[in-house]
Amino acid sequence: MSDYNKAPLSNTELYDKLVSRNLLGAEEDKKAIYNAIIKIGYYRLSAYCLPFLQRTGTVPPAKVFKQGTTIHKILALLEFDSSVRAIALKALERIEIALGASICNHLCRAHGINWYVNADAFENEKARDEVYAKAIKHIGFDHENNCGLPSNPNLYLNHYYTKYKKPKLPPAWMLRECASFGFWSIAFKNLNSAEKTKIANAWSYPNKSKIQPAVFESWLHSLTIFRNRCAHYNRITNLSIPYGPKTPDNPVAAGRFTSSANTLRAFLLVTDIFMLNVDPNFDWKALLRDEFERLSDRVDVAKAADFAPGWKNDIFWQPWRPPASQSSS
Structure with missing residues (x-):
């Protein structure tokens, strides 16, 4: 050095x-x-x-x-990168909220409103401790003095700490409102296998098969990385993005993982599969395609996002299922 x-x-x-x-x-x-x-x-x-x-x-x-x-070619690539980030965030916001609700709602019902202190939900006590340590940072709780920190920026937490004596820790649905995407990824990783399966089984591939817990865990971690890159204006094009998503065993989904796991295309693909679960009526992919089209005369969009040459024909854009009128005939 x-x-x-x-x-x-x-x-x-x-x-x-x-x-x-x-x-x-x-x-x-x-x-x-x-x-x-x-x-x-x-x-x-x-x-x-x-x-x-x-x-x-x-x-x-x-x-x-x-x-x-020319400088204009460089700026066009920057514009494309920025536009894709903004469109991805429209989907990732919905996914982040839905994942938090899915994990938290299940655990509240299975292990109580303060499940993040209940070791029964986790692989072991060390796993519980890791999640608990991150949870109290999000909710502004002083573990040593067993009380909420003063001047919490979240009004609902301030209200809880000043109004209620017991339990000292607020319910997990308040944690859900201030926890990060990364928190849910870490929480899921540390759960015991039975809870992982129950949560992952609520999510499905486009052919309605349930997403396997190992794939679900990988995808949560990948989307945490992707979401943070998008939210903090980090470059996502012409780049190997770390912690690429695991390719699933499901044949319908696996057939679309045609690029390296560390490419923008792979992260967009996982985003798309989650969006089919969260809000299939929000056609975020149409917005993405429009942006590819708008800038394709100034940017090599296929290379930038690691799509197939002749990006319009990439399987990524094809509908996952035939329209209802066709599938019912």
Whole structure:
């Protein structure tokens, strides 16, 4: 390892750095380049430059832009990335709420309103302790003093802590309102196998077969990563996304996992399967397709999202089931 010794550069120096890499149209696009450096930031912009860079054959090798690369092509990719994130979040919001309700409602009925302290729900006490530690952070509870923390930002928790003496811990449906997507992923991971099966069995593949607990657990973790990347404006295109979703054994679903698990396409596919469970009437995929279409003349959308060449024919877009009029005939 070495010391990091890069100093901050002026906007002019950053502009010169881009131009020195053979960016096409640097002079006529000078205003657009400066605007990108100022409004987006060079470091963030540089991530979207990566698909357009290539190494020279010099010693030492240098990175230069591929022939024909302009700032407008780079910004179009950034726009595509941003649009896909925004559309994915429309679905992920619904999924996050539904998953929290599914897990929490079942556990409240099976193990009481404070199930997150009940070791019977979990694989072992250590697993319970991990979930409990995260739960009390979300609800603002002081374990040492056995009371709610003052000035809780959630009014409903403030109300509970000031009005009720017992139980000291609020009911899990209040936890559900402030817990993160990641909390539900961790909670499910730590449950005992019987509870995992009961919860996962409430969710199905497009052919109505129940999702296996191991697949459900993998997909929860994957969508936690995906949701966080989308919500925090992280790049999702032209990228290997960590913790890709497990390919299911279900033949109907598995047939659509045609790309690597770590690609944007795989994460979108899992989002789609969950959305069929949550709100099949919300055609978020139509919004996604419209965005692919809108930017396809400026962005290689198939490559950016790891879809098949000729992205319109990718099996991802095909309906999971025939319309009711066809299936009943």
